[in-house]
Amino acid sequence: EPxxxxxxxxxxxxxxxxxxxxxxPISNHLYFYWYRQILGQKVEFLVSFYNNEISEKSEIFDxxxxxERPDGSNFTLKIRSTKLEDSAMYFxxxxxxxxxxxxxxxxxxxxxxx
Amino acid sequence: GESxxxxxxxxxxxxxxxSIINCAYSNSASDYxxxxxxxxxxxxxxxxxxxxxxxxRQGQRVTVLLNKTVKHLSLQIAATQPGxxxxxxxxxxxxxAGSYQLTFGKGTKLSVIP
Numbered sequence: 129e130p131x132x133x134x135x136x137x138x139x140x141x142x143x144x145x146x147x148x149x150x151x152x153p154i155s156n157h158l159y160f161y162w163y164r165q166i167l168g169q170k171v172e173f174l175v176s177f178y179n180n181e182i183s184e185k186s187e188i189f190d191x192x193x194x195x196e197r198p199d200g201s202n203f204t205l206k207i208r209s210t211k212l213e214d215s216a217m218y219f220x221x222x223x224x225x226x227x228x229x230x231x232x233x234x235x236x237x238x239x240x241x242x
Numbered sequence: 243g244e245s246x247x248x249x250x251x252x253x254x255x256x257x258x259x260x261s262i263i264n265c266a267y268s269n270s271a272s273d274y275x276x277x278x279x280x281x282x283x284x285x286x287x288x289x290x291x292x293x294x295x296x297x298x299r300q301g302q303r304v305t306v307l308l309n310k311t312v313k314h315l316s317l318q319i320a321a322t323q324p325g326x327x328x329x330x331x332x333x334x335x336x337x338x339a340g341s342y343q344l345t346f347g348k349g350t351k352l353s354v355i356p
Contacts, residue, residue, distance in 0.1 A: 132285075171280075172346070229288075235284055236285050
């Protein structure tokens with residue numbers, strides 16, 4: 129069964145450093161998402177991406193965040209200058225088309241900002 | 243603001259019994275409501291969804307009930323098994339220009355007692 133993959137599984141970084149989280153979507157999916165989950169809390173929407181541009185973003189997704197799909201396969205989330213409060217699990221999710229609601233989630237990247 | 247939330251944070255059920263997980267929502271404009279299962283250390287996994295014009299939908303061992311009058315959603319798991327132990331989130335698809343972002347509730351932890 130096709131699945132969303134994410135790398136790395138765990139990223140430790142110093143405050144102020146840049147991090148790039150990578151996702152490989154399911155090949156025939158068209159809509160891509162990033163969510164985050166702070167430990168013990170609910171999953172929160174960050175951004176949606178379709179047709180090589182951002183469709184929607186939440187208040188969390190400020191100027192420190194960016195997304196791109198540079199090579200047509202990987203879908204990346206960049207945090208330019210990490211803060212302590214960015215520590216969380218980051219999940220990539222993909223959706224095949226608008227005809228269904230089954231977003232497929234990757235296993236997540238645990239980001240720890242020291 | 244409007245949000246999706248859960249009545250109970252934890253639920254313990256004897257193996258073989260039926261489980262009922264509840265969710266209250268406030269955004270009456272949502273088109274779909276979805277249940278996700280999250281096992282420890284993994285990303286959310288789609289279980290079942292229901293459209294806002296339906297009041298019941300059945301899957302394999304799971305049933306979702308939607309009561310729009312009181313804005314209540316429930317997930318029923320028949321013959322609960324140890325593998326059902328996880329955190330269950332209800333979610334609604336976002337309103338807006340079809341980005342289909344998900345808004346998650348806080349989650350209910352289901353523990354199955356062997």
